[in-house]
Amino acid sequence: MNKIIFHIDVNSAFLSWEAVYRLAHKGGKQDLRMIPSAVGGDAALRHGIILAKSVPAKKYGIKTGEALWEAKVKCPGLVLVPPNYGMYERCSAAFMEILRDYSDAVEQYSIDEAFVDMSGSCHLFGTPQETGRQIKERIYETLGFTVNVGISSNKLLAKMASDFQKPDRVHTLYPEEIREKMWPLPVSDLFFVGRATAKKLFSAGIRTIGQLAAADPKWLKGLLKKHGEVIWGFANGVDLSPVFMEPEANKGYGNSTTTSADVTDAETADKVLLALCETVGARLRMDQARAKVVSVGIRYSDFSYVSHQRILYNATDLTAELYKAAAELFREVWNGRPVRHLGVHTARISGGESYRQLSLFDEADYEKLSRLDKTIDDIRDCFGMDAVKRAVFLGQAIDHMSGGISREKRTVDYDKLEIQ
Numbered sequence: 001m002n003k004i005i006f007h008i009d010v011n012s013a014f015l016s017w018e019a020v021y022r023l024a025h026k027g028g029k030q031d032l033r034m035i036p037s038a039v040g041g042d043a044a045l046r047h048g049i050i051l052a053k054s055v056p057a058k059k060y061g062i063k064t065g066e067a068l069w070e071a072k073v074k075c076p077g078l079v080l081v082p083p084n085y086g087m088y089e090r091c092s093a094a095f096m097e098i099l100r101d102y103s104d105a106v107e108q109y110s111i112d113e114a115f116v117d118m119s120g121s122c123h124l125f126g127t128p129q130e131t132g133r134q135i136k137e138r139i140y141e142t143l144g145f146t147v148n149v150g151i152s153s154n155k156l157l158a159k160m161a162s163d164f165q166k167p168d169r170v171h172t173l174y175p176e177e178i179r180e181k182m183w184p185l186p187v188s189d190l191f192f193v194g195r196a197t198a199k200k201l202f203s204a205g206i207r208t209i210g211q212l213a214a215a216d217p218k219w220l221k222g223l224l225k226k227h228g229e230v231i232w233g234f235a236n237g238v239d240l241s242p243v244f245m246e247p248e249a250n251k252g253y254g255n256s257t258t259t260s261a262d263v264t265d266a267e268t269a270d271k272v273l274l275a276l277c278e279t280v281g282a283r284l285r286m287d288q289a290r291a292k293v294v295s296v297g298i299r300y301s302d303f304s305y306v307s308h309q310r311i312l313y314n315a316t317d318l319t320a321e322l323y324k325a326a327a328e329l330f331r332e333v334w335n336g337r338p339v340r341h342l343g344v345h346t347a348r349i350s351g352g353e354s355y356r357q358l359s360l361f362d363e364a365d366y367e368k369l370s371r372l373d374k375t376i377d378d379i380r381d382c383f384g385m386d387a388v389k390r391a392v393f394l395g396q397a398i399d400h401m402s403g404g405i406s407r408e409k410r411t412v413d414y415d416k417l418e419i420q
Helices: 013-025 068-074 085-099 128-143 155-162 175-181 195-203 209-214 217-224 226-235 266-286 319-333 366-383
Strands: 005-010 037-040 050-053 079-081 106-110 113-117 147-152 170-172 254-263 289-300 305-316 339-351
Touching: 005 013, 005 128, 005 155, 013 037, 013 050, 013 085, 037 068, 050 068, 068 079, 085 106, 085 113, 085 128, 113 155, 128 147, 128 170, 147 155, 155 170, 155 175, 195 217, 209 226, 217 226, 254 266, 266 289, 266 319, 266 339, 266 366, 289 319, 305 319, 305 339, 319 339, 319 366
Parallel strands: 037 079, 147 170
Antiparallel strands: 005 113, 005 147, 037 050, 106 113, 254 339, 289 305, 289 339
């Protein structure tokens, strides 16, 4: 049976979801999608970047990831709205539920995109193009936002197809269409070709995907190592990866945060690291996973970056043990300069039953710490993340469970906003 793979991508997801919510639930009259607008973080909290933009904003050269002040220079009349990740997650879940009505094989690739293996069910709804249009129209009629649907015989080509002309379109990119539709595109448009790789390819005279496809794979491996072989295969439409119905196990857990002011002393850094270890530890325990490697990343006020890691004696999911390692790593690598961003990351993850190697030098009661963490997790699950807080965070500006999607981004008080 020939494979039929769909890639479905929400158009300007955060901005579309924000626009629909304001129109449908908050009495809004102005559609953010129709004017120069963007979803952006809070500049006062140093999260001031563009997260999503409207098509009219794109015409001013506004790009995702750029600073809010840069976007305002390009378009002084740009309408900026705060992010509401809690609402976006609900929109994403509703989007995925519709996709599962068409196939059991749905792989959520990110909050706003998914792969769907339609090989065994497409015939129930029509041709691939008819089915793609049906899904697109149902999402719009039910949820109010538009999507692009890319159709092919593998995930790579389906994803490339969905990135063709936007918004609200269905595109195909079958292997026989690669020469006409994909090869003329800039090599930077190819999936897995980032800015650094594109720069090397441009320097080597490779500017289109077609030129990459025609290059000698051995030469590419010499230029880009293993990555060169991978993108040569992609340029030729080769992708054997299946649609995963269940998410793959995490290979690492981590969290990071940009502080509201530069951190200039180790005691403040300790509190930030403890808050990050709270969230990392909770995620490990929720997945019944343990980490053998802990690393700390530091971004200084001049945006330079350094990291340091350690292999633990025992794999752990204990907040206290993660924090002890993180605090020691920070002191080993910090050079005393002001810090704007801190991260705690873990690797070498194991699951299932865990057996701790005893040491004569152990001072901690690890079984007691494990029971304590579990009790705290249970209380927070029942009564909210603020139901239990360590005393060290009382009266502090530091969020006791920092990192990832911060609480100010998880909800918005629309009553305090002027919604037009």
